[in-house]
Amino acid sequence: MPAVRLLVLGVIxxxxxxxxYAVRRELLSWRAETWTNVKPGSIYHALKQLTAEGKLQTVGTENSAEGPGRTLFELTGAGEAEFRRLMDVALVSIDMEELGAAIAFMDALPRAHIVAKLREQQRNSAQVRDELLRMIPEFPARHEPPHAPDLLELWSGVFANLTGWTAGLLERLEAGEYRTAD
Known part of the structure; x- marks a missing residue:
């Protein structure tokens, strides 16, 4: 749910x-359903929840030729604070959905802030990779399930790839690529 909340807040x-519907259409244009768990129902649930929490406010209704009017939303001050909080959490996350959502909106933050958070994320992913690799020799010859070392190697490879991918993104950011808030 944090990734969906971040995506909804970011698009709004x-x-x-x-x-x-515009939020849903925007996320579909990004093919977000292929890299997150975002579904139409989760978008509308997030809208309702964020409004109830005071992070979004309704500001009117837009007429629609296709049915009833559509409620218009905008962020409140609390919504802006929640967006920034979720960005900070997601930029250091090793969860692919959360990190992907943050990368989609990283242009909302200053470059130095993004770089600092991504360096932290890179350290986190490298630490997980190293911990998984350290666990492999600890498994005795007879272990259950017998393929546990293979699973540890698989997951350590995923985190090694994430660490390398983050290094490339950091290089591009530090070279001045991508528009940022500053």
Whole structure:
């Protein structure tokens, strides 16, 4: 759910005021369903929850030729703070959905802040990789399941790849690629 909340807040932040269908359409155009668990129902649930929490406010209704009017939303001050909090959490995350959501909106933050958070994420992923690799020799010759060392190697490879990918992104950011808030 944190990734969905971040995606919804981020799209609304970019397009405000906007309605739920526009958020859904934007995320579909990014093919977000292929790299997150975002579904139409989760978008509308997040809109309802964020509004109830005071992070979004309704600012009117847009007429629609296809049915009833669409409720327009925009971020409140608390919504902006929640967006930034979720960005900071997601940028250091080793969870692919959360990290992907943060990368989608990293242009909302200053470059130095993004770099600092991604360096932390890189350390986190390298630490997980190293811990998994250290566990492999600890498994006795007879272990259950017998393929546990293979699983540890698989996951250590995933985190090695994440560590390397982050290094490449950091190089591009430090070279001045990508637009950022500053």
């Amino acid at each position: 932040r970019r397009q405000q005021p906007t309605h739920g």
